[in-house]
Amino acid sequence: MSGLVYRHNGDATGPMNSAALQVGVTTMAEKAKKVNYSDEDVTKLRTMYAEMGNDGLDEIAKTLGKSLRSVRAKLVRDGLYVAPEKSAKAPKEDGPSKKELLKELSEKGFDPSGFEGATKDAIKRVISLVA
Numbered sequence: 001m002s003g004l005v006y007r008h009n010g011d012a013t014g015p016m017n018s019a020a021l022q023v024g025v026t027t028m029a030e031k032a033k034k035v036n037y038s039d040e041d042v043t044k045l046r047t048m049y050a051e052m053g054n055d056g057l058d059e060i061a062k063t064l065g066k067s068l069r070s071v072r073a074k075l076v077r078d079g080l081y082v083a084p085e086k087s088a089k090a091p092k093e094d095g096p097s098k099k100e101l102l103k104e105l106s107e108k109g110f111d112p113s114g115f116e117g118a119t120k121d122a123i124k125r126v127i128s129l130v131a
Helices: 018-023 028-032 039-064 068-077 098-107 120-130
Strands: 005-008 011-015
Touching (some): 039 068
Antiparallel strands (some): 005 011
């Protein structure tokens, strides 16, 4: 067994020995086998999610004693999670572009140099003042 290194609290403490094994040092393989959700938990999760949907995720997590992220991840792994629809973007304002507004400002005899970084609203205000 010499040459194997185990970690405790992030520090490499030397070769693993039989005393460490007797104390209960768990290997990564043993940790991977741990089941986070019992069959009863999965049944309860599925039932509650079918009734409440995404709005009930907080309550489901609290009932199961799990984090919201854990519950959502389990639903995704089981193919049950339905992501909420994303809200539609605000419709793009129709009307003149900034380039067109700067051209209009120029046609009114005002030098638009330096206004390239201005907002459309600011350029409109200047146009109203120049007119």
